[in-house]
Amino acid sequence: MVISTASGHTNPQPTVDTKVPLVSNQLTDGTEQQNGPMNCEERAVRVVRRELVLDRTAEPNALPFVLQGYVAWIGRVALDPIKLQYTARDFVLSHFGDGDESRWIVGLIANIGSRIGSMEFVGGEPNLMLSMLQAAVRRRLGSTSSKRAALAKALNSAIEAMLIHFHASPLSETVTLRQEAAPIFRQLYSASPGAPIDLYSLIQHPCLWHYAFIDILFGVATDMPTLFRYEVSFPSHQHSTTYQGSQGDGIIQWLHGIPNQLLFVFAYMKLMRGDGLTPNDDTVASLERTIHELPPFDGSSSNRFVSVIRSVVQECWKQAALIYLYMAVCGDSSATPRVKEACKRYMRLLNSTQPGRLPDEHLVLTLQLVSPAAQRQRDRAVIKQRALGLYTRDRTHRETTLFLFVMDDVWTRADTEDRPVMWSDVAVSQKRILGA
Structure with missing residues (x-):
């Protein structure tokens, strides 16, 4: 079953505003840029900007600034x-050279992303740019051609904008783009309308894989249905080769810290929960x-602190998955x-790190998945x-305050x-607090 994705919204139609610079000349490091591993971002900047051939017809210096801003954003969020350095460079170059609308979108992403976490951002100045980004991406989703390359770029733009909104905007902005990008995801999947999505087949297509990740994790975290039904089985025989090929890390792990295999697990568990099935012991x-x-996470950093933090993030995700199961x-x-x-192991991992953007942002x-399992008052206090x-700290992740209101009601x-708390208590509190 495919849940309807028709939104009925009218896409806003503002035009590109040439008075707004693509990227601020004053790129900020953020209030807590990677808690130490600044060398990661610096190395990424060097790789991304190496051997660039600038378009002589482009606005002078626009491309270097967009590249620098986008890499600053990736350096913060990944x-x-x-x-991700080569993926970042390819994304910027591809979209920057694809016409005014595409250039406008990637410029806004770089501009907003480079400011997130800065004092300028805390002051609320990027709100206009966030609105411009939302309008431009929605317009592109609604008017893209039937060519696969154009569809893929439109979906990529939506995914990047959703990531920005997850950090900087109300959840409704991300929800809107997730819904309005769904028809393009379906077109790119190239299967008959209404057919389940073979999740294993998406892993070779980063754009589709990333959208599926957003859809599945959104459904898991909010306990709402996914927009598509994903086909996945355990243990897998039909897809054994593909599944074994997913054992390495990939863009989802590099960006969010979640291994490919864990997304298969979450998708399968979400499918069982949606169908009302209780798994047997096997x-x-x-x-x-x-x-x-x-x-274990196969990271690129030689910094011991960063390596440990990345391992902690993965282990925390494993305990969260067990609690969800x-x-x-x-x-x-x-x-x-x-x-x-599982809750005790999670809290031990969490308490082994200092509060800060890294690892808390990942x-x-x-935290949302584990909180229903927290019985001790001191564990609840740490989660909050x-x-x-x-x-x-920097006015990002504003939706976390709503999640805390919900969990306070549950507890x-x-x-x-x-x-004790039951998982069904969360839905009751969401309706009481959020009306959802």
Whole structure:
């Protein structure tokens, strides 16, 4: 089943504003740029800008500034920016040379991204640019041609804009782009309308794989249906070659810290939960084994601190996946031994790191998934401190404050009724607090 993606919205139609510079000449490092590994961004800048051939007809210096701004953004947001340096360069060059609208979008992404976390951003100045970016991307999604190259660039623009909005805007902006990009994702998938999406086939197509990641993780975190039904099985025989090929890291892990194999696991668990299926012991054991046996993060940094943090992020995701399996899929309460053990391991990992943008920015969704399992008051206090710290530090991740309101309601109701938390409590509190 494919959930309807027709939005009924009218795409806003502002034109490119030539008075707004593509990228500020004053690129900022952010208030807490990578907590130390500045060498990652500096190396990425050198690689991206090497051997560039500038278009003589382009606005002088526009391309170098866009490249520098976009790399600053990737240096901030990616868990392993060095692994993404060539992807970043190709993205900018491809979109910068694809006409005014495409150049405008990539310029806005670079401009906004380079400012996120800065004092200028905290002051609220980029709000106009965020609106411009949303309007331009929606317009492109609504007017793109039937050519695959144009469709892919439109979807890529939407994915990049969603990443910006996840850090800087209300959740509704990301939701809108996710819905309006869905028809293009379906066209690029090249299957009959209404057919399930073979998740294994997407791993060789980074753009489609990244959109599927957003759709699946959004569904998992919000407990809402995904826009598409994803076909995935455990253990896999039909797709064994493809699945084995996913054992290495990839763009999702370099950017977000989540291994490819873990997305397969989340997709399968989300499918079971959506179908109302309770897994048998063999299925649970297979999923547990897959999660436990995930290979360690193969990062590019020689900095020991960065390497440790990246490993912590992956281990935290593994514990979050186990809690989702036990509570959301199997129906366990927060008081069951296996839930308590996974929560204890997660909190031990979290407490082994200092609060800060790295690693907390890569753990936002795990905090949301783990919080229903937190029974001890001190664990709940740490979760609130780490989630709220991202917003109070530089006014990013504003939606984390709403998630904390929801979880406070969940915890208060369960404590008042003298019972453990159930996963269904989250949906009840979301409706009470958010009306959703």
